[in-house]
Amino acid sequence: xxxxxxxxxxxxxxxxxxxxxxxxxxxxxxxxxxxxxxxxxxxxxxxxxxxxxxxxxxxxxxxxxxxxxxxxxxxxxxxxxxxxxxxxxxxxxxxxxxxxxxxxxxxxxxxxxxxxxxxxxxxxxxxxxxxxxxxxxxxxxxxxxx
Numbered sequence: 001x002x003x004x005x006x007x008x009x010x011x012x013x014x015x016x017x018x019x020x021x022x023x024x025x026x027x028x029x030x031x032x033x034x035x036x037x038x039x040x041x042x043x044x045x046x047x048x049x050x051x052x053x054x055x056x057x058x059x060x061x062x063x064x065x066x067x068x069x070x071x072x073x074x075x076x077x078x079x080x081x082x083x084x085x086x087x088x089x090x091x092x093x094x095x096x097x098x099x100x101x102x103x104x105x106x107x108x109x110x111x112x113x114x115x116x117x118x119x120x121x122x123x124x125x126x127x128x129x130x131x132x133x134x135x136x137x138x139x140x141x142x143x144x145x146x
Contacts, residue, residue, distance in 0.1 A: 026138060031055075031118075031119075031138055031140070034055045035055070036055050036056060036057040036118050037051070037054055037055065037056050037057065038056075038057045038058070039051060039056045039057070039058050040058065041058045041059065041060045041071070041072075041073060041095075042073070044056065044058055044095070044121070045095075045133065048121075048123050048133065048134055049123060051121045051123075052121060052122065052123040052124070052134075053120070053121070053122070054120070054121055055118070055119070055120055055121075056118070056119070056120075056121045056136070057116060057117070057118045058071070058116070058117055058136075059114060059115060059116045059117070059144050060072055060073055060095075060114070060115070060117070061073065061112075061113070061114055061115075062097070062110050062111065062112070062113055062114075062115040062117070063094070063111065063112065064097075064105065064107040064110065064111045065107065065111065067128050067129075068128070069096065069097045069098065069099070069105065069107075069127075069128075070094035070095060070096055070097055070127070070132060071094065071095050071097050071115070071117055071136070072094045072095070094132055094133065095127075095132055095133050095134050095135065095136060096125065096126065096127025096128065096132035096134070096135040096136070097117055097119070097135075097136050097139050098119075098125075098127075098135055098136065098137045098138070098139060099138075099139050099140075105139070109143075110143065113143055113144075114143070114144040115142060115143055115144055116142050116143075116144050117136055117139050117140070118139065118140045119136040119137055119138050119139035119140065120136065120137045120138050121134065121135075121136055121137075122134060122135045122136075122137050125137065
């Protein structure tokens with residue numbers, strides 16, 4: 001009887017694990033073909049629910065390092081606000097930037113630079129340890145040219 005229970009549980013586990021569909025990230029080619037909506041970072045922060053689930057492009061100041069990959073307002077560097085964003089007198093957390101799983105973000109060349117970020121905006125995600133306002137997933141970063 002015990003052997004039958006083990007076999008039954010194993011079969012149920014196998015069936016459930018085979019029917020579970022993991023959400024796969026879009027391919028790099030698929031992402032490059034998307035039409036990204038250009039949004040100013042201030043508008044993205046102030047109206048974040050309007051952009052949830054949309055592929056956006058924005059620019060800001062990129063910071064990366066140990067357990068940090070985020071974008072913030074360029075002005076916040078001048079105000080020495082390392083953990084917060086300041087907009088219209090209100091403090092906001094930084095936005096987590098998650099690189100595409102098949103493409104590494106070059107932290108060394110982009111750290112402390114003004115960048116353009118393209119990716120999927122997700123207000124349900126809050127980055128590493130939940131400390132961020134939202135996430136930009138499957139991101140591509142490039143230096144912003146003046």
